Amino acid sequence: MxxxxxxxxxxxxxxxxxxxxxxxxxxxxxxxxxxxxxxxxxxxxxxxxxxxxxxxxxxxxxxxxxxxxxxxxxxxxxxxxxxxxxxxxxxxxxxxxxxxxxxxxxxxxxxxxxxxxxxxxxxxxxxxxxxxxxxxxxxxxxxxxxxxxxxxxxxxxxxxxxxxxxxDVQFHWHNHGYADFDAFLAALNHKKRKNIRHERKHVAQRGLRIAMAGGAELGMREWRRVHALYASTFDAKGNHAALTEAFFQYLRKEFGNIVQLALAWHDEEIVAMALMLRSATTLYGRYWGASVDVPDLHFELCYYQGIEYAIAQGLQRFEPGAQGEHKLARGFLPxxxxxxxxxxxxxxxxxxxxxxxxxxxxxxxxxxxxxxxxxxxxxx
CATH class of the missing domain: 3.40.630.30 (Gcn5-related N-acetyltransferase (GNAT))
Structure with missing residues (x-):
């Protein structure tokens, strides 16, 4: 016994x-x-x-x-x-x-x-x-x-x-039963609401195709491009990209649409991406990369696309990653x-x-x- x-x-x-x-x-x-x-x-x-x-x-x-x-x-x-x-x-x-x-x-x-x-x-x-x-x-x-x-x-x-x-402090977005992105904007004060609309308009005028895609919807070549954009962000800052291309391909095969990507396309090429993972309740923003310098594109892919997705999916939270006081003005609270x-x-x-x-x-x-x-x- x-x-x-x-x-x-x-x-x-x-x-x-x-x-x-x-x-x-x-x-x-x-x-x-x-x-x-x-x-x-x-x-x-x-x-x-x-x-x-x-x-x-x-x-x-x-x-x-x-x-x-x-x-x-x-x-x-x-x-x-x-x-x-x-x-x-x-x-x-x-x-x-x-x-x-x-x-x-x-x-x-x-x-x-x-x-x-x-x-x-x-x-x-x-x-x-x-x-x-x-x-x-x-x-x-x-x-x-x-x-x-x-x-x-x-x-x-x-x-x-x-x-x-x-x-420490992070900045998270919480879903208060918003019907859509405009309903979220309506909850903000006038200055912040106007600023977000201005940022999104900037991006829309650049002629890029912006869309969310599940990990299973992209092929090996597209995932290779996503990893290259991720790695280039670290290279540009003199840092080491710890996640290998093999790991990104592993995410494609093993996690499918648990992975969500906010993508910017120019013609047939992915020129910017934000990679996220999700659970039943939460969207987790993780990695960003871009080969173009477009004002406010980072905010569109890393924040606004994620908020729209969370609202559409009925998720409770969106956690976009560590640090960043600039997130506060875009609806993320400490x-x-x-x-x-x-x-x-x-x-x-x-x-x-x-x-x-x-x-x-x-x-x-x-x-x-x-x-x-x-x-x-x-x-x-």
Whole structure:
């Protein structure tokens, strides 16, 4: 009888070591970024590799050999692709003679999307066991820290007093039962409504064909073009495009119309794109790229096409990605995001905790200030 209660923690160097059905059965919703298929796709197509600072180290809890809880987990050799910035912590620890990397990260790579990070099926008590297993693994491997990024509210309580809280702000659009885009515009104040109409008119006058398309509607050649536009955006800024063309083709084959693309065509060529994924309730904006310089085209593809799609599909939210105060004027309101951080060294942890107290006060003030500049005629 006692053996039936024994829970074993195992760490996996590939998510393909875990059965698809076992992993997905633990998900509380259809957030696509937490699906086995999405995480496996990143690994299979060369987006997760040690030389880029990523090594899969997924956590599973097992009872009698059966997976009962899991967490997407990575050994990180740097802090790229996380969107919760701890560069100053790494610098301080290394200046003090420590080694900050590798660290453990409980998150979805390259995706600043809030979602479940502690997958427990119908047994919420297992969340704390997952967190405990991550802490113990950090001690066992003599790592500096463990980090959990973009957490849902349900996961927060599982992280104990030794974990430090950080908050940030993103801008999300919420559907208040709008019948169409004009109904959404009617909810805005006059100045913002006029500005959006002006931006959309600018784009319409350029002779481009603008349309939303499901991922399954595009062929291999068109997806190759979409990836080239994505990569060119990073190249132009001197950054590294971490997602491979093979991953984009994987999205085409495995995700179909879960992927939605806002496209601008000139004749028969795609000249700009915004790639999004969707769940039953939410549209997630992810990547943008363009080969033409058209004023306001970014706003049209990344925001307005997505809002129109969300209204037409009856989705509740549109989350267009990280950062960007310019989103506020276009109907996206500030929401708080949550991360938790465990630093193994108690003295270092205390010093960072003091700094975070000041950061939290500043973030609270910033969020309140943003709400004072709501674009809506009355607060929704």
């Amino acid at each position: 006692g053996d039936e209660k024994v829970i074993e923690a195992r760490f996996h160097e590939s998510i393909d070591d875990i059965a698809v059905t076992a992993w997905d059965a633990l998900r509380p919703d259809d957030n696509p970024f937490l699906s086995h298929a999405f995480l496996a796709g990143l690994e299979r197509t060369g987006c997760i590799r040690p030389e880029w600072g990523w090594q899969a180290h997924h956590l599973g809890l097992y009872r009698k050999g059966v997976l009962i809880a899991a967490a997407p987990l990575y050994l990180k050799g740097n802090s790229h692709g996380e969107f919760v910035f701890d560069w100053s912590w790494a610098s301080a620890w290394e200046q003090a003679g420590g080694e900050y990397y590798p660290k453990l990260l409980n998150a979805v790579p390259y995706s600043p999307v809030t979602g479940p990070r502690l997958l427990v099926g119908n047994d919420p008590a297992l969340r704390e066991l997952l967190v405990e297993a991550m802490q113990q693994q950090a001690q066992r491997l003599q790592l500096s820290s463990v980090h959990a990024n973009f957490l849902v509210e349900e996961d927060l309580a599982a992280f104990g007093a030794d974990w430090m809280a950080r908050n 929401v708080r995001t949550h991360s938790r951080h465990y630093l193994v060294h108690e003295g270092f942890r205390s010093a960072v905790r003091r700094a975070l107290a000041h950061e939290c006060q500043s973030m609270d003030a910033y969020a309140e200030e943003l709400l004072d500049h709501s674009p809506y005629a009355t607060r929704p």
